[in-house]
Amino acid sequence: MLKMTHLSKVYRTEVVETYALRDFNIDVKEGEFVAVTGPSGSGKTTFLTIAGLLETFTGGEYHLDGIEVSQLDDNARSKIRNEKIGFIFQAFNLIPDLNVFDNVEVPLRYRGMKAAERKERIMNALDRVGLASRAKHYPAELSGGQQQRVAIARALAGTPRLLLADEPTGNLDTQMARGVLELLEEIHREGATIVMVTHDPELAARAQRNVHIIDGQVVDLAEDPRFHTAYTAAAGQIRG
Amino acid sequence: MSMFVYYLGLGWRSLRRNPVLTALMVMAIAFGVAASMITWSVFRVVSGNPIPWKSSQLYNVQIDNRGPQYNEPGNEPPDALNYTDAVALMQAHKAPHQTMLYDIAPSVLPQNANDLPSTTTGYATTADFFTMFDVPFKYGSPWTNADDDGHAAVAVISDALNQRLFGGANSVGRDVTLDMHAYRIVGVTEHWDPKPRYYDAYDNMEFANPAQVYISVNRAVDIHVGMAGRNNCGGAPAHFSNDEQWLHRECAWIPFWAELPTQADAERYKEFLTAYSAEQQQAGRFQWAPNVRLRNVTEWLDHEKVVPAESRISLFVSIGFFIICLVNTIGLLLAKFMRRSSEIGVRRALGATRREVYAQFLMEAATVGLAGGVLGLLLTIVGMQGIGLLFEPDVARLAHLDMSLLLTTLIVAVLATVIAAFYPTWRAAQVQPAWQLKSN
Numbered sequence: 001m002l003k004m005t006h007l008s009k010v011y012r013t014e015v016v017e018t019y020a021l022r023d024f025n026i027d028v029k030e031g032e033f034v035a036v037t038g039p040s041g042s043g044k045t046t047f048l049t050i051a052g053l054l055e056t057f058t059g060g061e062y063h064l065d066g067i068e069v070s071q072l073d074d075n076a077r078s079k080i081r082n083e084k085i086g087f088i089f090q091a092f093n094l095i096p097d098l099n100v101f102d103n104v105e106v107p108l109r110y111r112g113m114k115a116a117e118r119k120e121r122i123m124n125a126l127d128r129v130g131l132a133s134r135a136k137h138y139p140a141e142l143s144g145g146q147q148q149r150v151a152i153a154r155a156l157a158g159t160p161r162l163l164l165a166d167e168p169t170g171n172l173d174t175q176m177a178r179g180v181l182e183l184l185e186e187i188h189r190e191g192a193t194i195v196m197v198t199h200d201p202e203l204a205a206r207a208q209r210n211v212h213i214i215d216g217q218v219v220d221l222a223e224d225p226r227f228h229t230a231y232t233a234a235a236g237q238i239r240g
Numbered sequence: 241m242s243m244f245v246y247y248l249g250l251g252w253r254s255l256r257r258n259p260v261l262t263a264l265m266v267m268a269i270a271f272g273v274a275a276s277m278i279t280w281s282v283f284r285v286v287s288g289n290p291i292p293w294k295s296s297q298l299y300n301v302q303i304d305n306r307g308p309q310y311n312e313p314g315n316e317p318p319d320a321l322n323y324t325d326a327v328a329l330m331q332a333h334k335a336p337h338q339t340m341l342y343d344i345a346p347s348v349l350p351q352n353a354n355d356l357p358s359t360t361t362g363y364a365t366t367a368d369f370f371t372m373f374d375v376p377f378k379y380g381s382p383w384t385n386a387d388d389d390g391h392a393a394v395a396v397i398s399d400a401l402n403q404r405l406f407g408g409a410n411s412v413g414r415d416v417t418l419d420m421h422a423y424r425i426v427g428v429t430e431h432w433d434p435k436p437r438y439y440d441a442y443d444n445m446e447f448a449n450p451a452q453v454y455i456s457v458n459r460a461v462d463i464h465v466g467m468a469g470r471n472n473c474g475g476a477p478a479h480f481s482n483d484e485q486w487l488h489r490e491c492a493w494i495p496f497w498a499e500l501p502t503q504a505d506a507e508r509y510k511e512f513l514t515a516y517s518a519e520q521q522q523a524g525r526f527q528w529a530p531n532v533r534l535r536n537v538t539e540w541l542d543h544e545k546v547v548p549a550e551s552r553i554s555l556f557v558s559i560g561f562f563i564i565c566l567v568n569t570i571g572l573l574l575a576k577f578m579r580r581s582s583e584i585g586v587r588r589a590l591g592a593t594r595r596e597v598y599a600q601f602l603m604e605a606a607t608v609g610l611a612g613g614v615l616g617l618l619l620t621i622v623g624m625q626g627i628g629l630l631f632e633p634d635v636a637r638l639a640h641l642d643m644s645l646l647l648t649t650l651i652v653a654v655l656a657t658v659i660a661a662f663y664p665t666w667r668a669a670q671v672q673p674a675w676q677l678k679s680n
Contacts, residue, residue, distance in 0.1 A: 049674035054589055075593050082591020093586045097253050109246055110591040154590070 001162060001193045002028040002051060007060030009046055009216070020046040021216040024060070028195055030161075033188040035207035036197045043216040044197040045166060051195060052085055052164045053077045065161055082110050086155030090167035092147040094139040094154075100126065101135040104154045111158065125153035129183060145176030152183060163187065165196040169203060181206060247600045251607030258576060262608065265572045269612025272565030273653040274619035275558040280648070281624065281639040282631055283555045286447070287547045290434035291374065294499075295537035298372060298438075299506060301329065301496040303517055304531035317531050318472055318492035319442045319544070323461075325516075326494040330366065334512045335498035335505070337372045340457060341365035342494050343443050343469030348453070349417035351405050360401060360418075361468065362453035363440070364460035370396065370427075372499045373439060378402075380412035380427035383456060387426075391458040395423035401452040402428045416453070421463055423455055435638060438537050441544040442495045443469035447634045467493060498534075510534045548635055566660040573608070573664040577601055581671050588673035601665040602658055609657025613650040620649055 009021040021043050028034050038044050049055040050062065053069060062069050065084055069077065087093075094103045101122055108118045126132040129149035131142075139147055148168060155163055165184065169177035181203060188194050188208075196207060204210050212219050255262050289295050303325050304317035311317055321329070326340040344364050347357040363369070370382035379402075383394040395416055402411050415422045436446035455465070471493035500506040510532065517530030535543055577584075584597060592600075621641060628636040 052589065055672070055674035075595070078588070078591050078593040078596075081589060087589050093582065093589075095583050095586060097257060097583075106587060107590040109243070110587075110593075110596060112242075115242075158591075 001030040001065060003063045005061045007062055008058045010058040019216050023217060026211060026218055030193055031191055033194045033208045034211055035204035036211045037204045038213035042213045044213055048164055048166050048197050052087060053081050082107055084161045086160035086163045088151050088155050088165040088168045090170040092151045094147055094150055096139055099136050099138050100150050103150055104157050107158045121157045125157040129153045144172050145179055148180050163192050163194045167198055247603035250600060251604040254604045255607060255611060261572055261576055265569050265608050266612045266615055268565040268568050269609060269653055269657055270615035270619055272562035273613060273616035273649055274623055276562045277620045277649045278623040278627060279554040279558040281645055282635060283551050285435050285638040286551050289538060290436055290438050291537060297499055297501050298537050299498050299500055299534045300540045301498055302533035305490050307528050315531060317533060320492040321494045321496045322491055323487040323494060326496050329496060335500055335509055337368040337499040339366045339369040339372055340494050340496045342467050344465050345468035346418035360452045362451045364455050364457040364465055366457055375432050376430040378428045378430045379410045383426045388456050388458055391462055392456055393423045393459050394426045394456055396427040396429060396454040397425055398429050398450060398452040399431050436541060436546045438541055439497055440495055441546055446546050447638055506534060550631060554630055566656055570660045570663055573605060573661050577664045577668040584668055584671040585673040594669045597669040598665055601668050602661055605657050605661030606654050609654035613653030616653050617646060617649050
């Protein structure tokens with residue numbers, strides 16, 4: 001579903017070259033729930049933005065759903081983002097002037113969908129996240145957890161092949177975070193491929209597979225359950 | 241269409257988003273467009289082509305009958321003909337249609353004997369005048385060439401004079417008394433008031449009130465109907481008297497027009513004028529080489545400098561003011577759009593192409609422009625009341641609000657704002673979604 005091979009991302013200034021990603025390799029299969037972890041500045045979000053075609057890369061290859069994306073123009077990249085990818089951000093990124101219904105409608109508008117189909121999809125997505133009754137509310141009238149649910153509904157409404165989540169519970173309290181996580185797990189069980197960037201080891205432990213990034217490189221692809229145990233214990237010690 | 245409506249809705253929402261910023265932009269556009277439209281309302285009348293469908297076929301004729309010492313710079317001959325030349329050209333009949341005319345201002349006797357006579361204005365001219373200049377008729381028709389040849393006492397009157405004298409009834413066949421002479425009315429024109437009045441720019445009548453009466457020039461000369469326009473006798477002051485001796489003096493007072501359908505016709509006619517002048521030279525009347533001019537309507541209006549300087553200057557100043565307003569609008573739009581970088585980032589992430597970002601923000605600018613246009617329209621209506629402060633009364637009264645001015649105001653406001661929005665929109669479309677989303 002998502003395969004990056006020897007991918008690099010370099011930020012160049014007149015005096016210095018900074019590698020955000022270096023010889024980066026990852027292969028996410030269809031239907032997987034992968035957590036990407038790593039310290040701040042390790043390149044997690046850069047990976048996610050490149051994966052989501054929000055940013056270009058400097059070298060290597062990236063195949064998304066079988067398509068090599070490096071040569072695609074802005075229109076083609078936008079179309080893939082719109083049709084194949086759903087985004088969930090830490091800061092929710094709802095548009096404050098639009099109500100819940102209109103926020104969820106945004107990606108469907110760019111798909112040129114008819115009004116009746118848009119409405120059906122929006123109400124189904126809102127129903128799924130338990131916010132159908134709040135369709136006319138504005139983001140400022142909702143709690144953080146509800147806003148993130150709207151963002152998830154917005155990502156789901158377009159029935160994407162790939163869901164990219166960047167610290168989806170980072171701005172939520174424990175109870176709200178749990179609710180959002182359960183929702184993501186439910187979506188995954190229904191067949192969606194999810195790639196989630198997180199700092200939170202507990203959250204990462206709920207994923208099928210963890211990918212750890214340090215200094216722009218994948219350092220360990222730990223499918224072994226022992227990795228989870230060791231990682232969780234270590235994280236507990238740090239917090240303790 | 242669906243996206244157009246969507247963007248329109250977003251634009252409308254955006255108007256309410258930052259009311260102060262929106263108000264500033266709307267006011268800047270409104271004042272700018274209103275100032276431009278008020279001055280434009282005058283300029284379009286004074287600079288317009290009064291007969292666009294025919295202006296390239298109607299030619300004003302000039303013949304140098306007084307010599308280089310009296311001519312304008314560039315050896316420019318007088319702008320009108322003397323009687324001798326005008327009659328000679330009429331008799332030569334080298335154009336399909338031609339006409340000569342002079343201003344008259346006779347008193348008109350009312351139908352009701354208890355009312356006082358009043359002065360009216362008009363022209364002594366020929367039958368072709370009406371055909372050449374496409375004068376619309378309400379009743380009857382022009383007099384005929386036979387009437388001209390027969391020096392018939394016939395008249396065409398305007399709808400306004402017909403209203404005044406006959407209450408608007410069909411007066412064809414009835415008499416009108418001008419300077420104590422009776423004329424048989426053969427036609428009543430519709431309201432007809434081409435601006436500028438190109439055919440009589442010589443007499444500075446470009447923006448005068450509409451003419452009300454027309455009589456046959458041959459009859460007018462016979463009975464010595466006074467000339468109310470300019471006569472230029474090349475530095476030799478002369479009181480117009482209409483007697484035979486005066487008629488043949490080298491004074492310029494008769495605008496002469498020829499209708500020449502093709503460029504080839506115009507060239508042939510100019511050759512004819514040159515040949516005519518050469519004949520006059522050979523006959524000893526002209527002591528100089530043939531010096532003639534043939535100008536079509538637009539060339540003639542340019543030559544006569546019909547557009548008043550104050551109209552041109554005020555238009556330039558107001559357009560300058562509008563540009564300053566638009567530059568301010570660019571800054572305000574830039575601030576407005578860049579405050580929404582986050583929204584742009586989200587929209588891009590969710591599938592909006594750069595083109596769609598352009599479309600959304602240009603449409604938003606168009607909405608601001610439309611609001612500015614509507615307010616500008618109100619300011620234009622108010623401003624038109626004070627137009628007399630800027631222009632001479634003759635010119636100021638020409639300015640009027642009509643549907644085309646209203647539409648132009650709205651279209652100019654929207655278009656100018658959209659053009660002003662190109663840079664802010666371009667900046668908005670450059671927003672990198674990744675950076676926006678990372679920074680959140």
